[in-house]
Amino acid sequence: xxxxxxxxxxxxxxxxxPGWSAAAAVLAGRVAHEPVPxxxxxxxxxxxxxxxRTGPSVRxxxxxxxxxxxxxxxxxxxxxxxxxxxxGEGLVITSILEALHxxxxxxxxxxxxxxxxxxxxxxWGIAVGSSRPSVSLGGHDGVFATGxxxxxxxxxxxxxxxxxxxxxxxxxxxxxxxxxxxEMFAVAMVLAPAGGGRGRFTLAPExxxxxxxxxxxxxxxxxxxxPVARALPLLAALAVGSRAEVRLPMLxxxxxxxxxxx
Amino acid sequence: xxxxxxxxxxxxxAMGVGLRATRAALLDRRTGLTPCDLPAMxxxxxxxxxxxxxxxxxxxxxxxxxxxxxxxxxxxxxxDGFMTAVEAAAARHGAAxxxxxxxxxxxxxxxxxxxxxxxxxxGALTGYDFACTHDLHALPRYVRARLGLKGPCVSISTAxxxxxxxxxxxxxxxxxxxxxxxxxxxxxxxxxxxxNGFGSLELLAKGPTRPCxxxxxxxxxxxxAAFALLERTGPGDAGAIGLLGAGASSDGHHMSSPHPDGLGxxxxxxxxLDSAGLAPAAIDYVNMHGTGTxxxxxxxxxxIAHVFGxxxxxxxxxxxxxxxxxxxxxxxxxxxxxxxxxxxxPGCLGLARPDPAFGARIAVANQAAPVARVLxxxxxxxxxxxxLVIGRLP
Numbered sequence: 183x184x185x186x187x188x189x190x191x192x193x194x195x196x197x198x199x200p201g202w203s204a205a206a207a208v209l210a211g212r213v214a215h216e217p218v219p220x221x222x223x224x225x226x227x228x229x230x231x232x233x234x235r236t237g238p239s240v241r242x243x244x245x246x247x248x249x250x251x252x253x254x255x256x257x258x259x260x261x262x263x264x265x266x267x268x269x270g271e272g273l274v275i276t277s278i279l280e281a282l283h284x285x286x287x288x289x290x291x292x293x294x295x296x297x298x299x300x301x302x303x304x305x306w307g308i309a310v311g312s313s314r315p316s317v318s319l320g321g322h323d324g325v326f327a328t329g330x331x332x333x334x335x336x337x338x339x340x341x342x343x344x345x346x347x348x349x350x351x352x353x354x355x356x357x358x359x360x361x362x363x364x365e366m367f368a369v370a371m372v373l374a375p376a377g378g379g380r381g382r383f384t385l386a387p388e389x390x391x392x393x394x395x396x397x398x399x400x401x402x403x404x405x406x407x408x409p410v411a412r413a414l415p416l417l418a419a420l421a422v423g424s425r426a427e428v429r430l431p432m433l434x435x436x437x438x439x440x441x442x443x444x
Numbered sequence: 445x446x447x448x449x450x451x452x453x454x455x456x457x458a459m460g461v462g463l464r465a466t467r468a469a470l471l472d473r474r475t476g477l478t479p480c481d482l483p484a485m486x487x488x489x490x491x492x493x494x495x496x497x498x499x500x501x502x503x504x505x506x507x508x509x510x511x512x513x514x515x516x517x518x519x520x521x522x523x524d525g526f527m528t529a530v531e532a533a534a535a536r537h538g539a540a541x542x543x544x545x546x547x548x549x550x551x552x553x554x555x556x557x558x559x560x561x562x563x564x565x566x567g568a569l570t571g572y573d574f575a576c577t578h579d580l581h582a583l584p585r586y587v588r589a590r591l592g593l594k595g596p597c598v599s600i601s602t603a604x605x606x607x608x609x610x611x612x613x614x615x616x617x618x619x620x621x622x623x624x625x626x627x628x629x630x631x632x633x634x635x636x637x638x639x640n641g642f643g644s645l646e647l648l649a650k651g652p653t654r655p656c657x658x659x660x661x662x663x664x665x666x667x668x669a670a671f672a673l674l675e676r677t678g679p680g681d682a683g684a685i686g687l688l689g690a691g692a693s694s695d696g697h698h699m700s701s702p703h704p705d706g707l708g709x710x711x712x713x714x715x716x717l718d719s720a721g722l723a724p725a726a727i728d729y730v731n732m733h734g735t736g737t738x739x740x741x742x743x744x745x746x747x748i749a750h751v752f753g754x755x756x757x758x759x760x761x762x763x764x765x766x767x768x769x770x771x772x773x774x775x776x777x778x779x780x781x782x783x784x785x786x787x788x789x790p791g792c793l794g795l796a797r798p799d800p801a802f803g804a805r806i807a808v809a810n811q812a813a814p815v816a817r818v819l820x821x822x823x824x825x826x827x828x829x830x831x832l833v834i835g836r837l838p
Contacts, residue, residue, distance in 0.1 A: 183621055235699075259696075270580070270601070275553070275637070279560055282636050287484065294641035295700035295825050298549065299580065299601035304826025307696035313711055315692035316828065317609055320551075320580025320599035331622070332598060332613070339616040356567050357556070360574035387596060387622070389540075433585070433597055 184386040184441075187334040188378020189420070190256065190343055193249030193370040195220060195242060196404060196411060201249060209414070209421035215400045220366045222351075227309035235292055236305055237273050242368040243302035243349040244309060250370035251310075251345060253380070258310035261345040261372065263303060264336060265318040266329025268409040269363060270299040272353040302349060324432035325350070326369070326413040331385055331438055333373050343374045348410045367408035369417065381420045382443040392429045392437035416440050445615050445719045447837055448674040448687045451625070452529035454520055455778035457668035457771075458492030459764040462523030467782050470790055473810060475764050477652040477664050484636055486643035490652045491634060492666020492766030494519070502586065509586045511552030511577035512633040512667075517587060520631070520669035529673055530591045533625045540594040543623035545614040546584045546671075547606025547630035548599065549770035552577030554635040583631055587671075595623050601770065603824030604733070605692070606630050607670065608773025611832055612690035614674055624676065629774035631669035638769065639665050645700065653736035653767070655760035656745075656806045657795040663735045666766025670774035677837055685781050686837040688817060689722065691715025695827025702740060702823060706747030709821065712829035713751045716819060720833040724752045727833070728813065729789045730804075731776050731820040734760020735767045742801070744821065749803035757807040763793030773822035773830060780818035780834040789813050 192202040197217040199205035207213040222241035225233055227248060236244070243265065251258045274297040281289045298304070300318035307316060317336075321328040326348050333346035349368035353361045371380075395405050395415045405414045412431055419426035419442045426442045453463070458476025460466035469476065480491045497516040502509050521527055534542050555577040559569040576582050580599045588597050596617060600609050607630030614626035632638075642648050642663055649662035674687060693711035697703045717724060730752065732744055741760075748758055761779050768775050783789065791807040792798070798806035817835030 185620060185622065268579070268581075278637055278641070279556065282484070282557070282640060283560055287640065289640055289644050291641075291644040291700075294637075294644055297637070297641070298603040298825045300603055300824070300826040300828055301699070303602070303694070304699050304828070307694040307827050308698070310696070312696045313693050313708060315715070316602070316694050317600060317613055317692075318602050318826075320601055322575055322579050322581040322585075324581075324597075328596075328598060331596065332617075335617050335620045335622055336613075338620045356563070356569050357574070360569060361579075387540075389594070436594070436597070 184384045185334050185338060186384045187337055188374045188376055188382045189371050189380035190374050190378050191250040191254030191372040192380050193246035195246050196367040197365050206421040209418040217400055225309060228305060232308060235296060239271055239349060239351045240302045240305050242351060242366055243347050244306060246368040246370035247306055247345060247347045250372050254372035256343060256372060259312040261343060262314045262336060263306065263316040263345045264329060264333035265303045266321055266325050266348045267350050268320060268322050268325040269350050269353050269361060271297050271301050272357060276354045276357055323409050325409045327430035327432045327438035334385055337373045337375045341375055343372050346371045346373055350408050350410045363408050365404055365407040367411040369410060369413050384441045386439045388437050388439050390437060391434060392431040445619065445689060447677055448615055449677045449681050449837060450672050450685045450687060450781060451533065451675045452526050452673040453778050453781050454524035454526040455670035455775050456494060456520035456523060457765040457768060457775055458494055458666050461496050461519060469764060470782060473793060475652055475793055477766055482634060485639045486648055488650050489648045490664045492664060493634060494667055506586060506589055508573040508576040509582060511555040513552040513583060513631050514586050516633050516667060516669045517583060517631040520671060521590060526671055527591060530627060533673055533675060534593060537624040539592055541624040542593045543595040543614060543617050543626040544584045544588040544593055545598040545610045545626050545628050546587060547610045547770045548580060548583045548632050549601060549603055549606055550632060550635050550638055551580045551582055553637055554633060557636050587627060602828040603826055604769050605773055605822040605824040605828040605830040606770035608822040608830040608832055611687055611777060612692060612830060615690060626674045627671055628674055629671035630771040632768055632770040633667040647737050649736055652794060653762055654794040655734035655736040655762050656741055656792045656798045658799040660736050660738060660741060662737050664766040666768045668765060668768035668771040668775040670771055670778045672777060681837050684837050685784055688835050689716045689720025689833035691719050692830045697827055700825050702743045704743060706743040708827060708829045709744060709747035709823060710750050712831045713819060716831035716833050727756050727817050727819045728815040729783055729818045730756055730758040731780050731818055732758050732760040733821040733823045734762055736762060745802040745804045754803060754805045756805060757789045758804050759790055759792045759807040761790055776820045777832055777834055780820050783815050783818055784835055787812055787814050789815065
């Protein structure tokens with residue numbers, strides 16, 4: 183079973199990868215990768231009161247989502263969305279866990295509603311005034327490929343473009359010891375059932391674990407430092423723009439074969 | 445969407461382990477809610493606790509998955525011949541053609557809460573497997589491994605619509621041919637984060653929740669696991685129970701308060717009816733999200749009255765189970781299936797008459813009536829809305 187999709191727009195943020203056009207030059211090997219720490223921008227799309235309530239995970243998601251939608255030229259409020267994140271709102275959840283274990287155990291109501299896994303999707307809906315359906319997925323180390331397959335399936339099922347956003351930030355202590363994630367990384371794609379100015383690909387789930395990626399040293403390190411950065415072999419193939427086949431991790435016994443068409 | 449056959453369905457909540465007990469509690473109007481006796485929870489509240497799950501262990505090869513959420517999921521999987529039905533589907537289609545799409549809001553976070561409480565001076569969390577418990581993907585990974593399936597594995601977490609979204613999202617995977625069948629549903633379990641979180645929002649009822657009552661005072665939180673097996677329909681399926689339609693929307697309004705006029709709820713219900721190709725009059729019963737809070741029940745009443753007028757009986761069954769969060773959409777899909785099979789409109793528990801300000805037709809007593817199609821609502825934080833239509837296949 184294979185599923186085809188086209189890319190109408192891309193957004194990307196990672197250390198030394200500030201937006202798709204700058205990142206594409208790095209990923210295609212035309213410019214050296216210089217990993218510099220990333221600070222997710224404050225989401226200018228949100229009203230000030232809502233903006234103040236957002237943390238790095240939501241900010242990262244909104245930044246790449248806005249870039250991808252702008253790149254596609256489509257109205258943001260007309261796109262169904264698929265969000266995917268392994269660690270989700272781990273920072274907020276950890277801060278609630280800390281509060282629960284203080285003597286009075288009181289937690290903040292704003293933090294509680296910000297702790298849901300679909301917080302980024304909720305803020306995106308508020309930011310662009312969208313009433314379109316939205317789903318938020320987990321996926322551990324397979325979060326990018328699982329989300330990509332899911333979003334491509336929705337684009338095909340609905341016969342219209344979908345906004346796919348994958349985003350992950352590091353877990354704070356003490357959870358970081360159990361779920362090591364040392365860098366921030368997020369990617370968004372506006373996916374269409376066919377066509378696409380930013381590239382086309384077919385997807386096929388396969389048995390067996392994904393092989394180690396063929397990436398230069400700094401990108402290979404980033405690949406391992408964030409579950410969403412497991413997208414890097416695909417992003418590098420899209421940046422080069424020639425026919426390529428990559429396998430991305432989904433589960434310990436399953437991967438996603440992505441065949442990029444020129 | 446093309447309707448899908450619900451080849452098997454099961455539910456375990458405070459109102460009953462498996463469908464037989466669930467059905468009996470529904471008919472007898474017997475709540476599963478009890479005063480909260482778990483430590484470190486807000487005072488004076490009632491909960492829907494499934495004690496039977498607490499002694500269950502996952503089979504040894506999957507021992508790393510042991511946590512409250514896995515134990516409840518395991519107990520639910522063992523009911524109503526569900527595992528046998530999935531085994532037969534895997535034999536028919538191939539294990540790689542059966543997807544697992546499950547919703548949860550907090551997964552096995554209760555295991556991290558326990559580890560946190562026993563932390564030593566170095567502050568380290570020890571004694572459990574994070575990826576197999578706390579992580580959102582733990583639930584579908586466990587169920588997929590337990591059932592020997594090899595198809596797509598999806599964890600959905602859209603707060604309190606998670607279990608309903610699983611039906612909608614799996615239907616899309618089947619529609620595009622990524623799977624021929626799917627195990628869908630959800631599991632969510634009692635934990636300190638959720639109960640104290642709703643406590644911080646001052647949304648918990650003092651006593652068992654009484655959705656749609658004039659003097660309703662909030663939510664009772666419960667836990668549940670519910671699963672369904674969805675397959676394409678075949679010849680001879682007319683009259684069998686199926687998923688006839690599903691629709692979703694976003695409020696785009698506020699993170700925890702619904703749009704006061706229920707615009708998002710209206711959009712989700714209309715999308716579900718459209719996807720089923722049905723007019724509102726074709727619905728015989730609406731199972732409300734009906735959490736028992738003042739604002740949410742009032743919003744949902746306005747939204748239902750907008751779509752259905754006062755012509756369709758509606759009720760919330762959360763008086764039996766409590767609000768089971770990310771499992772509620774799946775649990776209430778199973779309740780909807782019972783209502784269709786038995787010809788039952790359950791009335792809300794614990795009230796003599798509905799809020800007189802409400803415009804929808806709220807049922808407060810059980811009524812025997814032909815029920816061919818049920819619309820089931822789920823709404824959640826982040827402005828997430830989802831409605832399912834469960835009923836007899838045409």
